[in-house]
Amino acid sequence: MSKVQSVVFLKDKGWNVPKAEKWLRENNYKTSFYGKGVDRKFKNQLRYRQLAPSKFKDYITRKKRNGIMFIIGVK
Helix, strand or coil: CEEEEEEEEEHHHCCCHHHHHHHHHHCCCCCCECCECCECCCCCEEEEECCCHHHCCEEEEEECCCCEEEEEEEC
């Protein structure tokens, strides 16, 4: 079984926090996880966790042309 663990927006494709959070709300994704909003671990990414990473054994990344990446956790 697989589920979206994180949604990542690439800044160099024009994404910023307000635009990303609007997209997340419109597409029924969370804008915060355990009270934490965007994860800015990488300079060019805005990462929004959807589920705890410890729930999965492996991950697959699906990239879209619009600068959104889905990190999909596989159990």
